[in-house]
Amino acid sequence: MRVAIDAMGGDFGPSVVVPGAIAGAKAHDSDLILVGDEAAINAVLQGLDLTGINVKVVHASQTIEMSDHPAQAVRRKQDNSISVALRCVKDGSADAMVSAGNSGAVMAAALMVLGRIDGIDRPAITGAVPNAHGGLTTIVDLGAVTDPKPLNMVQQTMMADVYARTILGLQKPRIGLMANGEEESKGNALVQKVHPMLKELEGINFIGNVEGRDVLTGEVDVVVADGFTGNVLLKAIEGTARMLLSVIKQEITSSTTRKLAAAVLKPAFKEVQRKLDPNSIGGAPLLGVDGAVIIAHGSSNADAINNAVGVGVTAARKDMRGAIATRVASTRSAASEEAAG
């Protein structure tokens, strides 16, 4: 296995991505291709212990910034580190690609360089949040398609189901459709069209509509939403957790007595943070493109990159791309048999 990493990605660039990738290569038994500014990468590599791993540096003269317009930047900067890393997957020199960079640019570049899996009309960006049961809840889509057609959402659901089975190792992932009420009659026009389609989709464990408050209970494994709503949802969850922890911190350190008690509870809060740490997830696959592409959070630390490398290795080793292709093909042939019969 060999993973290509966009070393320039994320809020901190090579200084965080390179050590994280090296740790990931060691932990997940993978070779590494570090893509980006050669000098900057080598400067970071010098201070690291590379014993036992196979690391190659591939120079890319351009970098896409977080603030760049995704599709435009990919087209204008042909030699950007994201596209160069993706070309390593395309030409077979890498089995998976990881980036913590501009996720819209990763998607645009992946569609350009790798293309789509046969039978998939639009890709999906997934993300995961830790839930109350100590597991992960996956949200799909986070913004690959902000105004999806019902069929796009059905395909995204199938892909997320394959992801939850192959990468997260869930036997029968519970799939819920995000709505403004549990009853089947609830939802906007789009959700009301998608609900019966998911109900009839064979091979998935569809538990019906779920609400915003259900995402973190641990009662649902995959939450399906249009890319606009999914994006709002994930960011609201992250923002609420951050706000609440900051209010609590302020209160429990507002006097000397409280500070002393808070010190005793430090390990407890560490444990809470560990449980809820988005870095423990690392990255989530970009679903529907013809290759294993893992998107990590822009704020990823070295642990997150390490874990994202692990997701990339697993996606490649378990051939998630192939599993999606098979799944889509079988659903299509079942549909055409039904139409013919």
Add this chain to the structure above:
Amino acid sequence: MRVAIDAMGGDFGPSVVVPGAIAGAKAHDSDLILVGDEAAINAVLQGLDLTGINVKVVHASQTIEMSDHPAQAVRRKQDNSISVALRCVKDGSADAMVSAGNSGAVMAAALMVLGRIDGIDRPAITGAVPNAHGGLTTIVDLGAVTDPKPLNMVQQTMMADVYARTILGLQKPRIGLMANGEEESKGNALVQKVHPMLKELEGINFIGNVEGRDVLTGEVDVVVADGFTGNVLLKAIEGTARMLLSVIKQEITSSTTRKLAAAVLKPAFKEVQRKLDPNSIGGAPLLGVDGAVIIAHGSSNADAINNAVGVGVTAARKDMRGAIATRVASTRSAASEEAAG
């Protein structure tokens, strides 16, 4: 001032609503009309001190359940407590109406009994969440219109602006449009249409797009979203706060030492809960109907009902309905002048 209360509303019915309403009438210097099952209301009233307030009980033989289909239930149960309470506003015997019942039914009944304010095509359900600055962030719409047209959202924005000024007392409420990114180019098709319309709407302090993570920072006062997204958003925030507090509670009470330290911090956590208590908000107006109608959360305790009575009194006293009518009329005449000129 006289407030009509749906005594049968909320998860707990008269046993919580009646004491809450009595406390509210005392606190906000209002007379009270308690609407619902006369026997049940009188049974609760017997145990309460009614000194100094004017309370009337109006019997309603039917109750709408939380699980009832809103519009159908309102049509089939003509003598339901929500509709009877609204008729008190219609015939002038009450200045405002409060219900913690089925919010869809309150909306359907209000449209039927009171009708809409001239120039408003669709109403809006608002809700508020406590933010990191110790203030409130209002979200509009929570589901009155799940597939709004751009103009519906513009009208909802105007109404929410009037609400924030008259009831919340904000001078220049900062209004943000919920989107999947801050840049003006972000959003689904609907948001991309609404953004320029809000930018050109005179008399509001439009700060542009906001993301899910911005709702609780205190940097925005009114978050405008379609009713589907707003509903998902509010419930996600509530659910995340609940989940996080429960995980923390579990961790800080997992050993005797931790329990002792946690006991010292109990006042600090109480303070956090007080700051974030949705009951301190009480209720939010149903905007756009021709009368002061306040919707309280189904899980309202007596404090919440008390506060909701206060919101009703303020809405009536400050003539929020009239302020909305004036605002809409002036925007319409400005628009027709522009069209004519």
